[in-house]
Amino acid sequence: MKALCWEGVSDIRYQTVPDPKIEHGRDAIVKVSSTAICGSDLHLFNGFIPGMEAGDVIGHEFMGEVMEVGKDNKKLKVGDRVVVPFTICCGECEQCLSSNFSVCERSNRNKGLAEKVFGHSPAGLFGYTHLTGGYPGGQAEYVRVPYADVAPIKVPSSLTDDQVLFLSDIFPTGWQAAVQCDIQPTDTVAVWGAGPVGQFCIRSAVLLGAKKIVAIDRLDDRLSMAKAGGADEIINFEKEDVFERLKDLTDGNGPEKCIDAVGLEAHATASFDSVIDRAKQALMLESDRPHVLRQMIMACRPAGVLSVPGVYGGFIDHMPMGAFMNKALTMRTGQTHVSRWSDDLLRRIEEGQIDPSFVITHKVSLEEGPEMYKTFREKSHGCVKVVMQPGGVN
Amino acid sequence: MLMIKAVARAMDYIPSSSDKSARNLARRLGWFSVALGALQLAAPHRFARALDFRGGEPVIAAFGVREIATGVGLLAARDPAPFVWGRVAGDALDLVALANGFFDSRRRGVVLLALGSVAAVTAVDLICAQTLSADNKRRDDTPPDYADRTGLPKAVDQMRGVAAMNGQMPRGMRAVPWNAHAGEART
Ligand SMILES: NC(=O)c1ccc[n+]([C@@H]2O[C@H](COP(=O)([O-])OP(=O)(O)OC[C@H]3O[C@@H](n4cnc5c(N)ncnc54)[C@H](O)[C@@H]3O)[C@@H](O)[C@H]2O)c1
Ligand SMILES: [Zn+2]
Ligand SMILES: [Zn+2]
Numbered sequence: 001m002k003a004l005c006w007e008g009v010s011d012i013r014y015q016t017v018p019d020p021k022i023e024h025g026r027d028a029i030v031k032v033s034s035t036a037i038c039g040s041d042l043h044l045f046n047g048f049i050p051g052m053e054a055g056d057v058i059g060h061e062f063m064g065e066v067m068e069v070g071k072d073n074k075k076l077k078v079g080d081r082v083v084v085p086f087t088i089c090c091g092e093c094e095q096c097l098s099s100n101f102s103v104c105e106r107s108n109r110n111k112g113l114a115e116k117v118f119g120h121s122p123a124g125l126f127g128y129t130h131l132t133g134g135y136p137g138g139q140a141e142y143v144r145v146p147y148a149d150v151a152p153i154k155v156p157s158s159l160t161d162d163q164v165l166f167l168s169d170i171f172p173t174g175w176q177a178a179v180q181c182d183i184q185p186t187d188t189v190a191v192w193g194a195g196p197v198g199q200f201c202i203r204s205a206v207l208l209g210a211k212k213i214v215a216i217d218r219l220d221d222r223l224s225m226a227k228a229g230g231a232d233e234i235i236n237f238e239k240e241d242v243f244e245r246l247k248d249l250t251d252g253n254g255p256e257k258c259i260d261a262v263g264l265e266a267h268a269t270a271s272f273d274s275v276i277d278r279a280k281q282a283l284m285l286e287s288d289r290p291h292v293l294r295q296m297i298m299a300c301r302p303a304g305v306l307s308v309p310g311v312y313g314g315f316i317d318h319m320p321m322g323a324f325m326n327k328a329l330t331m332r333t334g335q336t337h338v339s340r341w342s343d344d345l346l347r348r349i350e351e352g353q354i355d356p357s358f359v360i361t362h363k364v365s366l367e368e369g370p371e372m373y374k375t376f377r378e379k380s381h382g383c384v385k386v387v388m389q390p391g392g393v394n
Numbered sequence: 395m396l397m398i399k400a401v402a403r404a405m406d407y408i409p410s411s412s413d414k415s416a417r418n419l420a421r422r423l424g425w426f427s428v429a430l431g432a433l434q435l436a437a438p439h440r441f442a443r444a445l446d447f448r449g450g451e452p453v454i455a456a457f458g459v460r461e462i463a464t465g466v467g468l469l470a471a472r473d474p475a476p477f478v479w480g481r482v483a484g485d486a487l488d489l490v491a492l493a494n495g496f497f498d499s500r501r502r503g504v505v506l507l508a509l510g511s512v513a514a515v516t517a518v519d520l521i522c523a524q525t526l527s528a529d530n531k532r533r534d535d536t537p538p539d540y541a542d543r544t545g546l547p548k549a550v551d552q553m554r555g556v557a558a559m560n561g562q563m564p565r566g567m568r569a570v571p572w573n574a575h576a577g578e579a580r581t
Pocket of ligand 2: 041
């Protein structure tokens, strides 16, 4: 079959790889109808997450048709149309039973490796490094889905791929980021990053009833999309001082809730600390660029919540820990516990509370993937979200 | 106190210049080029003596001319990107020259310090150049306006709060209360 493979930094190729096979009774093989590129994939493309090997099939946002099911799988049938959450979970361990699916204790088959880096292992993820299981990903014609009797979401034919695909990751990710802020009707929520994840954070914050939402980015097209979806105020961090603007917008208090939808690749030249971080990163003295975390800690109202869906991979310097501690802040993080939200969010799409397809700006065949990785990285041509379809766009 | 403020400003926690684009960083690098070049051209012997590069004056002065030219070009150009890439190339020359002089110098500590400083500046130049090039690619196309991409079926204000949790938070996701859960804290 054809798939997009990571062959090294800035090197993604469309090539032929072996077809996946059922390896376990609970598996299923899914024929991909739509798959998307995520900001998390850019971290791999740019070489900032350890544990990739040349030839790895990437991608973790995908959906399609069930082609084959293992003998022990009682949930799926051949022909079912499913969206596959990017966090692989067993459904039986203590964490899964507590709905903490992204830290499933059994789905990472390279636990030892992850324990060395993280102390304890998180769940296995599709197409996302050998630290989290080295499972071949979804930017491919076919995917083997382990524990396929747990997470895959059966979707009705009345909804299009474009409407449900993002149940695999970015919609629940934005939703969880907002939910874990415990939004009150009196809250100002500031969202750093108006990429796909930030866009869903903003819309989720609207649905959850935030008083005021502030979106922070530097790209006008993304900020216009943020405004359309409910950002009451926008801040261009290249043109304005984020800290001061946030103060002005909140009677000097600072936003009660802050969301980092940027992650470890904060823009490299907009602040002195970012330049230093970027230089240290190049010299391998620091793995991540935590400018947004620093800024959130300083800007947040005391006793507020910092919600961090943005991905970090390793170590950071100069965290203003004094401010974090003395301001009594709470930080909530994590890869998304996708299955925790699946039913609820599918229902909201069906009821028409939200139509996630708004975020798609580019739709291409899988073959054009390598080119689209560059476009998405440069954020050129108004690129916000790329959806790819194996066998060409229909 | 002054120290703390200085550090905080440097770390960008506290407001400084409001224009944070790569173009502005480039402009600062341009002024830096001009200033350094002027010093090299005006007093090459000082540099030569500090580094103990005997007979190095002409090269240092020539490098000064190069710095000034790049700096002026950068400040005057509509597109600073090629000039910042020029600075990166210049940095490489500086590094080679310093490394060459290292073994003959009796003031290797100073040479090392200079090498370190140039390396740091090189990193900044490189980051700036890369960002400018990426920004240029984006500038070639007019950014679309996505004002119609709401994703919501009705006006934002009509959608506000339709999924409000009203205190029914999922396990482990409740925050410190300001008001809404205030009553519960006592129970
Ligand atoms: N927790 C999860 O389960 C999960 C799931 C999906 C994505 N993610 C992560 O979320 C993050 C965002 O993903 P995305 O797909 O939206 O990526 P993206 O690259 O499209 O968006 C990032 C945005 O942040 C902006 N940005 C950069 N520096 C900034 C700064 N200093 N201040 C404000 N904005 C800044 C960029 O301009 C860009 O628009 C990534 O780190 C990704 O890995 C996490
Ligand atoms: Zn993702
Ligand atoms: Zn589990």
